[in-house]
Amino acid sequence: MNRRQKHRLYRILLAGLLLIAAVLSPLEGWLRFFAFLLPYLLVGWEVLKKAFLNICRGQIFDENFLMSIATIGAFLIGEFPEALAVMLFYQIGELFQSMAVQKSRRSIAALMDIRPDYANVYREGQLIQVDPEEVEIGQRILVKPGERVPLDGLILSGSSTLDTSALTGESLPREVGPGSSIISGCVNLSGLLEVEVQKSCEDSTVSRILELVEDSAANKAKAENFITRFARWYTPAVVFSALALAILPPLLLIQSWSLWISRALIFLVISCPCALVISVPLTFFSGIGNASRQGILVKGANYLEALAKAEIVVFDKTGTLTQGNFAVEELCPEGISPEELLETAALAECYSDHPIAQSLQAARGRSPEQERVGEIEEIPGHGLSALVDGRRVLIGNEKLMEKFALPCQASPKPGTLVHIGIDGRYAGYIRIADQPKADAAKALRELKGLGVKRLVMLTGDRKEVAEEVAARLGIDQSHSELLPQDKVKQVESLLRSKTKAGQLLFVGDGINDAPVLARADIGVAMGALGSDAAIEAADVVLMDDSPAKLPLAIRISKRTRGIVLQNIVFALGVKIAVLILGGAGHASMWEAVFADVGVCVIAILNAMRALRIKKPGKD
C-alpha cells in the first residue's frame, strides 16, 4: 500500500466507526444530521472536491460527480445512513480497485523481471559492478555462475550452460563456449564467462523484449475499443434515465417525489462503467504477460484476440516444421565404393558453406584436405566443377548432369539428390534430407483440435519432398517448388478462400519471409531468439523453435477471450438487473453499491486469472 492508499484506509475505518456510532446513537433532528454529515465529509471530501473542480472544467459525467449527486440527494430526502454508506463503500471499492490494479501491474512486472541489475567490468584493474547502461560496445564483461547475462555479446573465454527459460519458457539449458554469441536475460548456470559486449543496453535482447511487451498495450483489441465506445454512451444514457425517473412519474402520476428521487439515485450509483473499462484491458494485458513468460511475444491485444479465431495456418517448411539442417540419408554409388563417393563429393564442395555442402562434411566426419582440390568453377543454378586428386569432378543437381550429357538415376525416396560425375562418367548420387521436428506432428494435431480448419505448407523444395513431409505430419494442403514471391501469391489466394471472421496465420522463421508475414492476418516468427529481423517483422514471436508453442499461444488467446466475455456478460448483467429492479422499486442503495463497486472488484479478480494460464493442460 502506498501513502495515499493508507490515508484512504484510515479515513474509511474512522468513518465506519462513526457510522456505527451514529446509527446506534439516540440523537434526533439536526444533531442526527450532523452525526452523519461529519463522517460523510471525512470519507467523501475528496470526491466532492474533485466533482466540483471537474464541473468547473466542463467534465460532467465524471464518477465523482455522479457519486456526489447520489449521496447529496440521499441526504436531502432524509436517508442519512444510506448516503454515508454509499460514499463509504464507494471509497472502499476505489481503494480495493487501486490496490488490485497495482498488484496486477506488479505481478505482470514480476513475470517480466528479466532485466539484469548490473554488469561486472574491469576498471583500472579492479572488478566492479556497474549499471548495464554504462557499458559500451566492445568492452569486456565478466558473467559469474548464477548471474544474469546483462548485455548481448560474444564469449571470449570460458564455457558454461545457460538457462534461457526466462526468454523462451523452455527449461532445457543451452551449452555455450568460446565464440558462441550470448543473449542478455539468460542465466549463467555453471562456468565463468568473459564476454565482449556487442550491443548497447537499449539494443540488447532484454530491453527490446520488455519494450515490445509494454508497447503491445497500444494495439488495442476490438473488445477494448467496443467497451470504450460503449462507456461513452452508457453513462449519459443512465444519467438521463435517472433524471427522467426523478421527474416524470411524480409530475405525471402525482406520486411522492422522495420515492422516485431515491430510485433515480440508485441509477446514478450504477452509472459508472468502471468494471468493464478496467477489467477488459487488464485481462488482455495479463494474457500478454503470461504468454511472454512462456516465450511467446504477442505484439498487441488485437493479435492476442485474433489468435483464437485461427482458421487457416500456413507453415513455411524448412526450419519451421523441419529442423532445417540437412543430413546425408543415403549413398548410392555407381562403379565406386560408397566411401569414395562421399569423399569425392565432400572434397569438391570443401569451399562451400551451403547447408548441403556442410552436411557432406559432417557425414564424412573430418575436415577436408583443401590441398587435394583445385580449379573450382561454380555453375550457377546447377552445381560446380572441380579438380579432385587430378580428376575432373562434376557435382550438382539433375540439370548439371543433363548439361554434361551424363545419364543419371532418380530416386523414389524423398530428399535432395546430389549427383556426382567423375571424369565424364556418372558415379552415383547422395541423398540428403531434412527431418521434421520431433513435436511438429503433435503440435499440428493440437491445432486441429483447437478449431483450425486447414493446415497448409509452402516450400521451395521439390514436390516429392513436400508431399512426404505433408503426409507424415498431417498437413492438408502443400504447395511446393515456390519462389519467395510465389509464397505471397499463395497466401493471398488462401486469404480469399477463408471465411470473414476466420484468421490466417503464417508461421515462418522470419528471416526471408517478411513480405509473407506482413501479408497474413497474423504473422508468426519462430525460433526468433537473437534474430532482430524476425522480432521486427512478425506480429507474434515464438522465442524458441518449437512448433508446440503455437497451440499454446492459441490456448492462451482462447482463455483470455473467455475471461473477457465472462466479465462483460457478468458486469452488464448485474448492472442491468439492478437498474430494472431499482426502477421498479425492488432494489435499494445497497444493491446499487454492489452493482458498482462489488462487480468491479470481482471483474478485476477474474481478469487476473489470465495471468495464470498454465502450460499445455489436460483440458
Place this chain on the structure above:
Amino acid sequence: MKKSFKMQDLECAHCAAKMEQAINKLEGVEKATISFMTQKLTLEADDAHFEEILEQAAQICRKVEPDCRIIK
C-alpha cells in the same frame, strides 16, 4: 515521429479513455493511445509540432485528471 511517455498518477481507466479520445482530436496527431495498464502514452504526431502537441496533450490530461503528469 512516434514516442512513448510514462504517465504518473493515472488513476482512473475511464479517464485514460477520455484523454486518449481528446488527444486524438488534436491537430497534427496521427495516433495517440493511452494504456491504463502500463501507464503509458504513445503519441504519433507531426515532427515539426511535436513539442507543442505534447504540451497540449499534457493540458488535456491535467483537465481530465488534475494529478496526472506526463513524464518527458
